[in-house]
Amino acid sequence: MKGFRIYLLTSLIVAVYGRPQGEKEIKIVSQTNEISPEGGYEWSYETENGIKAQETGTLKKGKGGPDGEDAVVAQGSFSYTDKEGNQISVVYVADDEGGFQPQGAHLPTPPPIPPNIQKALDWIASQPSTTERAGRRRK
Numbered sequence: 001m002k003g004f005r006i007y008l009l010t011s012l013i014v015a016v017y018g019r020p021q022g023e024k025e026i027k028i029v030s031q032t033n034e035i036s037p038e039g040g041y042e043w044s045y046e047t048e049n050g051i052k053a054q055e056t057g058t059l060k061k062g063k064g065g066p067d068g069e070d071a072v073v074a075q076g077s078f079s080y081t082d083k084e085g086n087q088i089s090v091v092y093v094a095d096d097e098g099g100f101q102p103q104g105a106h107l108p109t110p111p112p113i114p115p116n117i118q119k120a121l122d123w124i125a126s127q128p129s130t131t132e133r134a135g136r137r138r139k
Contacts, residue, residue, distance in 0.1 A: 026051075039072070053078035060096065071096035 031045040039059030046052045055076030062068035073096075079089040090104040113121070 039070070049081075051078075051080045 027048045029046050029048050031043075033041075033043045035041045041057045042055070044052075044054035053076065055074055057072045057074040060071045060073045062070045074094045075092065077089065077091045079087065082088050086106070088104065088106055090102050090107070092100060092102040094100045
C-alpha cells in the first residue's frame with residue numbers, strides 16, 4: 001500500500017507541475033487506432049488547435065534468407081500551424097528500402113546536380129560491380 005501512495009503522490013505532482021505553467025491544455029477532438037491481425041495498422045488524430053496526423057502501415061513479407069526479414073511500410077501525413085501562422089504540412093513514406101521520405105513545401109531541397117557530375121555518376125553506375133569484375137578475372 002505504501003508503494004501505491006508514493007505512486008499516487010508522484011502522479012499528482014507530475015499532473016500539477018509537469019506541464020509548463022501558463023500553457024493551455026489542448027484537447028484531442030478525434031482519434032482512431034486500428035491494428036489488423038496481419039500486421040497492418042491505421043491511426044489518426046486531430047487536436048482542437050488544428051494539429052492533424054494520420055498513418056497507415058502494412059507488413060511487407062521478407063524474401064527468405066538471412067536478410068529477408070519482414071518490414072513495415074508506412075505512409076502518412078501531419079500538419080500544424082507554426083508560431084508565425086504558417087501552415088506546415090508533411091506527407092511521407094517510410095520503408096526498408098528508402099527509409100523515411102518526407103515531402104513538404106517548407107522542407108529544403110538540394111541544388112540540382114551539375115551536368116558534368118551527373119554524366120560522371122551515370123558512367124559509374126553503368127560500370128560492372130567489383131564482384132562482377134573479380135569473377136571475370138578468375139575465368
